[in-house]
Amino acid sequence: GAVVSQHPSWVICKSGTSVKIECRSLDFQATTMFWYRQFPKQSLMLMATSNEGSKATYEQGVEKDKFLINHASLTLSTLTVTSAHPEDSSFYICSAQRGGDTEAFFGQGTRLTVV
Amino acid sequence: AQSVTQLDSQVPVFEEAPVELRCNYSSSVSVYLFWYVQYPNQGLQLLLKYLSGSTLVKGINGFEAEFNKSQTSFHLRKPSVHISDTAEYFCVVGRGSYIPTFGRGTSLIVHP
Secondary structure (H helix, E strand, C coil), X not given: CCCEEEECCEEXXXXXXXXXEEEEXXXXXXXXXXXXXXXXCCCEEEEEEEECCCCCEECCCCCCCCEEEEEEECCEEEEEECCCCHHHCEEEEEEEECCCCCXXXXXXXXXXXXX | CCEEEECCCEEEEECCCCEEECEEEECCCCCEEEEEEECCCCCEEEEEEECCCCCEEECHHHCEEEEECCCCXXXXXXXXXXXXXXXXXXXXXXXXXXXXXECCCEEEEEEC
């Protein structure tokens, strides 16, 4: 149980285009989902926290107009990178948490390359 | 506020040797502690967690960690490592509704 699926696992896009990454909790209802960004050889940086049905809470320094997060249902959250630039290339990871849980479950990550 | 310090960015070790990956945390409230492993280009997998109770926590793949409140540490140990243990290891602190704080990660490199 407690499986989180992230799609796609990798994507290449052109500068200026938008890319959507999906995060699904397959066998549980996720009241909270987290989105992280990871640069090579570095730790995970929390970008935003989203609760189902409400607006995401973004961490300081993260552009909410550039990284659009939608948590429309208890099993799906999406991250859209708008007008992508090469500096947005990174590894993006989501995690999902059930209400009252003390543990979050991680997706397998999405490698985004902007050319 | 809470913070996590992983004291070693890289730990090289020979196969079948013991290993300890160090983690110290700071928090003004009670916390939950986790260790995750990340293999190349993959997501994170939970190794073990401490929520309360026994301070010695056993996890998957033969790993264990000990919560030491007085030293605010949660070091990860394995008595005998394998080549397949080569990966990035993250110490994570969470609390309450679990807003996690990640350490910078320790790269465990197991040599034959």
